[in-house]
Amino acid sequence: MSLLTKHVPNQLKLSTGVAGLVSRLVFLVILDLAAAWFVAQLASLGYFPFAAAVAMITVAVNLILLIPKAYPLRWMVVGLVLMVMFTIYPIVFTVWVSFTNYGEGHLVTKQQAIAQILKLKYLPASGQSYKWTAYRSPDGQYALWLQDAAGNGYLAKPGEPLLSAAPGQAGVGELDEKGIPKTIEGYRRLSTLQAAADKNLTEIQFGEAGKTIQIRSPGEAAELLPLYVYDEAQDAMINQETGVVYRNLRGAFTAPGGQSLQPGFIAPVQFDNFRDFFLSPALRGPLLRVITWNFGFAFFSLLLNFSLGLAIAVLFNDPRFPFKKIIRSLLIIPYTVPALITILIWRGMMNPQLGVINRTMNTLFGWSPPWFTDEWWAKIAILLVNLWLSYPYFMLVCSGALQSISEDYYAAAQVDGASPWQQFRYITLPLLLVAVGPLLVASFTFNFNNFNLIYLFNAGGPPIAGSPTPAGHTDILISYVYNLAFSGSRGINYGFASAITIIIFFIVGAITLFQFRYTRMWEEVSENV
Amino acid sequence: MSRVSFAQRISNSAKMRRNFSIAIRLLIAAVLIFFSVFPVLWMISASFNPTGSLATQTLIPANAGLDNYQKLLTSKEFPFWRWMWNSIKISSITSVLSLSITTVAAYAFSRFRFRGRLTMLKGILLLNVFPGLLALVATFLMISQLGDVFPSLGLNTHASLILVYLGGAMGINIWLIKGYIDTIPRDIDESAMMEGASDWQIFTMLILPLLRPILIVIAIISYIGTYGEFVLARVLLKSTEQYTLMVGLQIFAGAQFQQRWGVFAAGALMGALPIMLIYLLLQDHIIGGLTQGAVKG
Numbered sequence: 147m148s149l150l151t152k153h154v155p156n157q158l159k160l161s162t163g164v165a166g167l168v169s170r171l172v173f174l175v176i177l178d179l180a181a182a183w184f185v186a187q188l189a190s191l192g193y194f195p196f197a198a199a200v201a202m203i204t205v206a207v208n209l210i211l212l213i214p215k216a217y218p219l220r221w222m223v224v225g226l227v228l229m230v231m232f233t234i235y236p237i238v239f240t241v242w243v244s245f246t247n248y249g250e251g252h253l254v255t256k257q258q259a260i261a262q263i264l265k266l267k268y269l270p271a272s273g274q275s276y277k278w279t280a281y282r283s284p285d286g287q288y289a290l291w292l293q294d295a296a297g298n299g300y301l302a303k304p305g306e307p308l309l310s311a312a313p314g315q316a317g318v319g320e321l322d323e324k325g326i327p328k329t330i331e332g333y334r335r336l337s338t339l340q341a342a343a344d345k346n347l348t349e350i351q352f353g354e355a356g357k358t359i360q361i362r363s364p365g366e367a368a369e370l371l372p373l374y375v376y377d378e379a380q381d382a383m384i385n386q387e388t389g390v391v392y393r394n395l396r397g398a399f400t401a402p403g404g405q406s407l408q409p410g411f412i413a414p415v416q417f418d419n420f421r422d423f424f425l426s427p428a429l430r431g432p433l434l435r436v437i438t439w440n441f442g443f444a445f446f447s448l449l450l451n452f453s454l455g456l457a458i459a460v461l462f463n464d465p466r467f468p469f470k471k472i473i474r475s476l477l478i479i480p481y482t483v484p485a486l487i488t489i490l491i492w493r494g495m496m497n498p499q500l501g502v503i504n505r506t507m508n509t510l511f512g513w514s515p516p517w518f519t520d521e522w523w524a525k526i527a528i529l530l531v532n533l534w535l536s537y538p539y540f541m542l543v544c545s546g547a548l549q550s551i552s553e554d555y556y557a558a559a560q561v562d563g564a565s566p567w568q569q570f571r572y573i574t575l576p577l578l579l580v581a582v583g584p585l586l587v588a589s590f591t592f593n594f595n596n597f598n599l600i601y602l603f604n605a606g607g608p609p610i611a612g613s614p615t616p617a618g619h620t621d622i623l624i625s626y627v628y629n630l631a632f633s634g635s636r637g638i639n640y641g642f643a644s645a646i647t648i649i650i651f652f653i654v655g656a657i658t659l660f661q662f663r664y665t666r667m668w669e670e671v672s673e674n675v
Numbered sequence: 676m677s678r679v680s681f682a683q684r685i686s687n688s689a690k691m692r693r694n695f696s697i698a699i700r701l702l703i704a705a706v707l708i709f710f711s712v713f714p715v716l717w718m719i720s721a722s723f724n725p726t727g728s729l730a731t732q733t734l735i736p737a738n739a740g741l742d743n744y745q746k747l748l749t750s751k752e753f754p755f756w757r758w759m760w761n762s763i764k765i766s767s768i769t770s771v772l773s774l775s776i777t778t779v780a781a782y783a784f785s786r787f788r789f790r791g792r793l794t795m796l797k798g799i800l801l802l803n804v805f806p807g808l809l810a811l812v813a814t815f816l817m818i819s820q821l822g823d824v825f826p827s828l829g830l831n832t833h834a835s836l837i838l839v840y841l842g843g844a845m846g847i848n849i850w851l852i853k854g855y856i857d858t859i860p861r862d863i864d865e866s867a868m869m870e871g872a873s874d875w876q877i878f879t880m881l882i883l884p885l886l887r888p889i890l891i892v893i894a895i896i897s898y899i900g901t902y903g904e905f906v907l908a909r910v911l912l913k914s915t916e917q918y919t920l921m922v923g924l925q926i927f928a929g930a931q932f933q934q935r936w937g938v939f940a941a942g943a944l945m946g947a948l949p950i951m952l953i954y955l956l957l958q959d960h961i962i963g964g965l966t967q968g969a970v971k972g
Contacts, residue, residue, distance in 0.1 A: 187824045196820055218787035222780035225845040232842020233802060236810035236817055243813060458707065461700050468697065469704075475955055476708045479715055482954035484903035486921045487943045490928045491718050494936055502717060534710070588804075595806045597906055602925065624808060631812045632910065643812050650809055658804045 170211055178204060192255025195242050199235045203227055237651075244419055244644035252397045252410045259411035260376055260383075263399070267360065267370035268387050276300070276359070278367040279326050280341040281333035289333050290352050291326055292359065292367060299325055302352035302359055338364070374407070383407060419645035432610050432617035432626075439525070440622040444594040447532045448586060454533060455540025456578070460570070463548045481538035489602040492531045519608055521619040528620055532599055536589070540582075547581040548574070587661040591654050600625045623650050718947075721940035743941040755942055757916055758923035761833065762946075765908075765919060766901040769837050770894050773844035778890065780845060781852035782878050786864065796850070803846050808906055814839055815910050831913040839907055848893055855889050856882060892960050899950055920946045 181204040188197035210216045210223050219226070246252075254262070269275070276292035283289075290302040301309045301316055311318045317331030329335065341347060342364060351358035353369075361367045374383045374392075383392040383399040392399035397413030398406035423433070458477065462470060480488065495501045496517040507514035517527040555573045564572070579586075600606055606618030606625050616629045623646060631643035722743050724736035747755050784796060807814075815830075818839070822829015829835060859882060867877050905921045912918055918926065924946060928939055954961060 184824065188820070191820070191823055193820045193823075196817065215789070218783045218789045218792075221783035221787075222776070222845070225776040225780050228776070228838065228841045229799075229802075229843075229845040232814070232839050233807065233810075233845075236813040237805070239813040239817060240810050243816065248816070461703060467700070469701075473704050473708065475958065477704075477711050478954070478958065479951070480711050482951040483715060483947045484899075484921065484950060486903060486905050486925060487718075487947050488714060490924065490939070491714050491943065493928070494721075494932065494939075495714060495717060497933065500933055534714070538711070591804065591806070595808055597808055602905075627812070631815075640812055640816060647809050647812065651805060654805060654809075658801075 174208055174211055177207065190257070192257035195239055196235075199231065199238070203230055206230075240644045240647050240651075243640055244648050245414055245416060246412050246641050247397050247415045247418075248412045248641045248644075249639035251408075252412050254409055254411055256397075256411040256413070259399075259409050262409060263374050263383060263407055264372055264376060266373040268373045269362075269368050270371050270387075273369045273371070275362075275366050275368040277365060278361060280336045280344070280347055281330050282336055282344075283333045287333070288347065288350055288352075289330060290359070290361075290367060291330070293325060297325060299327075301330070304350055304352055305354065307354045308357075308359070415641065419642045420649075422642060423645055423649065432613040432615060432621075435610065435619070436617060436621050436623060436626050439620065440594060443525070443528065443596075443620075443622060444590050446529055447536070447593045447596075448590050450529060450533050451536040451589070452540050452586060454537040455542075456544045458537070458541045459544035459548055460574070463545060477541060478538040480534050481542075485535055485598055486602060488535060489531060489599060492527075492534070493603055496527055518604055521608060524604060524608060524620050528599065528603060531603060532593070532596070535599070540589075543582055543585055544578060547578050550581065551577050584661060587657065591657055594622070594654065594657070595624045595650070596622070597624045597628065601628065718940045718944055721937050722944045724937050726937070743937040744945075747938045747941045747945075750938075752915075753923065753927055753942075754916065755920075755923070755945075758918050758920040759946065761918065762902055762920040765833055765837060765840075766898050769840045769901045770898040772837070773841055773897055774848075774890060774894050776841065776844045777846075777848050777893075778852055778883070778886065779878070781849045782856055782882060784849065785853045785856035786861075786874075796853075799845055799849055800847065803843075807843055811906065811910060814907070818911055830911055831917050833912075833917065836908055836911050836919075839911070840901060840904070848897070851893065852886065852889065855886060859885055888960075892957075895953060895957065896961060899953065902950060 181200060185197045185201050185204075188194075188200065207223060207227065210219045274294060276294055278293075279291045281289045281291065288304070292300040292302055292308070294300075298310065299312075299321075301311045301318060309316055313320055313327065318327045319329035319331070320327065322328050327335075336344065348361045351360055352367075353359045357369060359367050360370050362370075371386060373386055375386060376382075377384055377391075380391065381394045384390075385392065390401050392401050392407055394400075394413075395406070396415060398410035400406040462473065464470075467473075495503050498504055498514070498516055498518060504514035504517075515523040515526070517523050551574065555577075556569055559569050559573060600620055600622055604618075604620060606621030606629070608620075609616070609618045615626075616633055617626055621629070627643045627646050627650075630639050630646070632638065720736055723739040723741070725738050725740045725742045747753070784792065818828075818835045819830050821835065822832075826832075827834060828838070863881055864877050867881055872880070903921060904919075905925065908919045908922045909925065912922060915923075915926075920942075924939070924942055927935070927942065932939065
């Protein structure tokens with residue numbers, strides 16, 4: 147499509163007015179401040195890939211709104227931001243995760259793990275312990291009155307040094323018979339019961355940093371020290387009580403003896419996940435089966451669904467056929483019900499003891515297929531349900547395509563004496579395949595990743611006996627990935643799941659490349675823009 | 676033997692053959708219709724079967740009644756109306772927002788010429804080839820990280836689910852809408868521009884009304900797709916009140932499926948009916964859209 151008149155964006159009125167520019171600048175300043183805060187938050191939690199993505203998107207939005215040449219992009223900036231954030235970034239993030247050990251035992255970032263480990267405390271041999279009484283100010287501040295073994299009283303507030311105070315000093319009021327101040331200025335004394343019910347109290351560190359005092363039990367508060375110190379140079383945690391050095395080993399601080407600190411954290415493991423995929427004998431067993439069935443399932447689904455759809459389209463491709471409209475309406479019913487619902491209905495109908503199909507077959511033949519327990523019958527059941535779900539789509543597509551084939555071809559063929567079969571074989575089929583070819587490839591990739599069907603019908607069952615990872619005889623790669631990532635029965639493993647995802651990406655990519663190469667679709671696309 | 680009677684005989688036998696062929700095809704149609712309709716009939720019958728269990732069901736239930744519906748709608752454990760409302764809310768918001776994003780972008784792609792336009796259009800097409808489902812694990816992790824900063828956009832929120840759905844808005848439907856805008860003559864734009872209309876005015880006042888039929892079809896298809904979406908909702912939503920209808924029904928089916936078969940069927944039927952009606956009433960429009968490449972979701 148060639149355009150002689152080039153359209154010049156009529157942006158004078160829309161965007162270069164002073165008011166427009168000012169409002170855009172104000173918007174950008176607010177946006178940038180919010181984004182900067184967001185990025186800082188993400189970075190402080192250790193979510194660096196996410197932070198980087200947000201930062202890059204913000205820069206791009208600024209450029210689009212500031213550069214006059216980017217005017218057309220302003221029309222789609224919302225869509226682009228959402229697309230980059232929620233479609234492209236997850237793909238990139240999948241790649242990142244696939245090179246890490248993200249999973250059971252390694253669920254938080256290094257920053258979060260260090261922060262959690264540093265919270266651990268111990269009571270040093272020289273440490274003081276005290277009896278305590280708690281006070282609370284109306285605005286939620288706390289103070290403690292501490293008494294050591296000799297009976298000396300101290301006032302402790304978070305972040306301030308311990309104060310050896312007598313009544314009258316620092317707001318401390320009159321002491322009662324146990325030596326505890328009845329009042330402290332600005333605070334209200336808590337009864338033992340109130341103090342025990344207060345959930346915040348045990349979390350608070352009183353006294354100055356490095357010499358903090360925490361409540362250990364209803365009767366005791368003690369000067370606790372951090373158990374671990376993080377040594378950045380060695381990238382190790384040093385136990386202050388025993389002196390043992392826990393070095394960072396693949397995402398866990400590990401002592402020379404092999405015991406490691408909880409929690410572990412996400413760490414890069416290079417190509418380990420991919421190596422496991424290709425080489426680990428334990429994983430290879432189920433994986434080979436899964437991949438074989440994945441291709442078999444996609445291929446046979448396409449073959450069956452397309453054949454039935456085409457057969458119906460050909461049989462009823464007669465404008466004078468009676469009840470045509472009603473027949474079509476009834477035949478597309480499977481397509482109109484949300485797939486999840488029909489899959490579950492089929493699951494009920496095929497129930498081995500109670501389902502209608504098996505009950506009927508038992509009465510008629512005294513036997514019925516074990517749809518859920520036998521490997522092969524399970525596969526047949528899946529193909530059957532998928533046939534029910536998908537043939538209406540092919541029926542619609544094919545009857546559309548059939549109507550676009552010119553009658554002249556058939557007239558010419560009849561003159562030459564071609565039989566109906568020859569007409570179908572040499573005229574209908576080739577022309578039809580040209581028209582619906584891209585849809586067939588798309589349908590193949592759809593079924594290659596048809597998670598809903600497998601997961602809802604039988605969750606990949608029956609299970610493969612002796613498999614080291616949860617896998618079933620009808621599992622396809624994507625449902626296998628889902629099990630690995632979310633089922634948790636043998637430990638979630640996001641890293642390995644992502645590595646398999648990447649491999650599926652390559653398979654789907656290869657199929658797509660094939661499609662573009664052999665169906666001329668790309669050229670058509672280029673002509674149409 | 677006259678030639679006429681011979682020709683008559685041929686035409687007679689041709690007519691007979693044709694009738695015979697139609698009869699055979701009607702028979703095949705009957706078998707196929709039985710295959711397509713039976714599960715749906717079975718679901719309807721189950722929903723009216725008062726015993727409510729898988730084992731005792733017959734096609735025409737004895738003492739048909741509304742017991743299952745009553746149980747479904749009064750169940751505290753399974754808040755059906757809540758799920759239905761969640762589904763309707765999420766699907767409506769998603770399809771309206773996604774359609775707005777797509778239409779505005781399609782207008783820019785159709786009417787403006789800029790560097791990278793071709794690349795972007797092709798890129799959008801390529802991106803759609805990869806099922807979004809594949810990045811499921813990463814999407815889940817990302818949303819959980821997002822929730823650590825903004826709890827209201829984290830896991831178990833409808834906002835996060837809608838955002839993820841909208842991430843796929845810049846999709847194949849842009850091509851479809853752009854194709855329609857391309858067919859609207861530019862003379863219209865240009866004469867409006869002469870009169871001093873801005874791009875935005877041209878878009879909203881001239882182009883948008885002309886697009887209405889196709890936009891309605893795309894909105895319906897996208898609504899149906901979101902309504903039926905299951906995996907993302909299953910992964911991102913965690914608590915019973917937040918479930919969409921599809922997730923709710925799946926969870927429901929997971930627990931004591933055989934005993935609660937009747938109640939499940941009632942819920943499934945009520946969930947499926949609106950969509951089935953939309954399809955059957957608007958089948959010509961929707962099928963037209965589908966075969967031109969509109970996608971669910």
